[in-house]
Amino acid sequence: MEKYLIRRAASGLIGAAFLALALNSSRHELHSPFIFYFLLSGFPILLPTLWRNCGWLGPVRRRFLAARNEVWLTIDDGPNPHETPAILDVLSEHHAKATFFVVGKNVARWPHLARMIIERGHSIQNHTFHHRSATFWAATPAVVRREIALCNEAIFAATGTTPTQFRSPVGMANHFVHAEVEKAGLELIGWSASGNDGVAHNPAMVLEKILRRVNPGAIVLLHEGPLRGLAVGERARTLWALLVALESRGFHTVSPMTGNDTHS
Ligand SMILES: [Zn+2]
Known part of the structure; x- marks a missing residue:
């Protein structure tokens, strides 16, 4: 440190x-x-x-140590009643595991969906309470502390589990974020393979961008939740296509819970 x-x-x-x-x-x-x-x-x-996922001011995990052809699938911004159940069904169909970086206010609103994520064998982790993506880069220590604590409380109230990992909104973290994440005993998680599906969702383009960056130990980033012009169910269909493509390349999905790598 x-x-x-x-x-x-x-x-x-x-x-x-x-x-x-x-x-x-x-x-x-x-x-x-x-x-x-x-x-x-x-x-x-x-x-x-x-600079998203920048590790200059503090450690950011962008990859993990993979023994085989494994990728870590992460899904941000849920839970969401129109997306999460379908996404969970797709994961089950493919025997895939994912880590859901959830927004605390969504968990407080739909706690049964957070429980469903845990019951299906996935991991649920902290992605702040309000997801203030426009201003979090300038967050003060008090704001960061509150965002982390409120999200942890919402997750614990809904699922009885306590997060060990944190992802910053849009991957930006000032030095207060790094310091408060450390103090809270969380690990800051970034990603290495994104299809930019949080801002625009062209399924073919999302797949192409992610698959270009997939290799053993890659952390894949997907999103759920509403997006202008995006039909309900589209995200689940993209996930289905991604899992099929990963399987055809011999890749499995894992959801590491402890630090066993690498990048700092
Ligand atoms: Zn997010």
């Missing part, structure tokens, strides 16, 4: 140094490089925060 503390401190110091240069240059009115230095002051902190 120490190397991350050093990196966080270094990012802050470099940013502060550029800010000092900016303030100093603002005294000289003509040809002042104030804006240049001012913009530079934000980069050491903003860049690793906005």
Whole structure:
């Protein structure tokens, strides 16, 4: 952990140094490089925060140690009454396992779906309570703490289980997120194979993008929940096609519960 503390401190110091240069240059009115230095002051902190799955400010698992042709299937943003039951049926049909990174407010609203995920043998993990994807990159320690705690409470109330893993909304994590995730005893999980199905869902394109990045130890990212223009059931159909494609390539899905790898 120490190397991350050093990196966080270094990012802050470099940013502060550029800010000092900016303030100093603002005294000289003509040809002042104030804006240049001012913009530079934000980069050491903003860049690793906005860069999805970036492991500069803290450990992020983007792959896992696979003994065979295994991938870790993760499904974000549920549960959802229009998607989750069909997704669970598809997983059962293919004897596949998945980790569901759920949104706490959805769990509080549909606790029976969270229970159903556990009863079907899958893992359920923390993806914040509100999923404030537009602002979480700038979250304060208090906000991060609250988002983690509320989601954990909702999951425990619904299922009696306590998460061990956390995924940040849209994969962005500032240094407060890293610090609070560590304090909560959670592991920050990223991904290595995404079809960008959270923003646009063209089934063929989603499949093509994911399969291009599939290899032993890959963490696959899928989403559930409503999306403009997306027909109900489309996500389950895409999952079905993905599982068929994985099977034809000799891949199995696993849902690792403990740290056994690798990336930091
Ligand atoms: Zn999400």
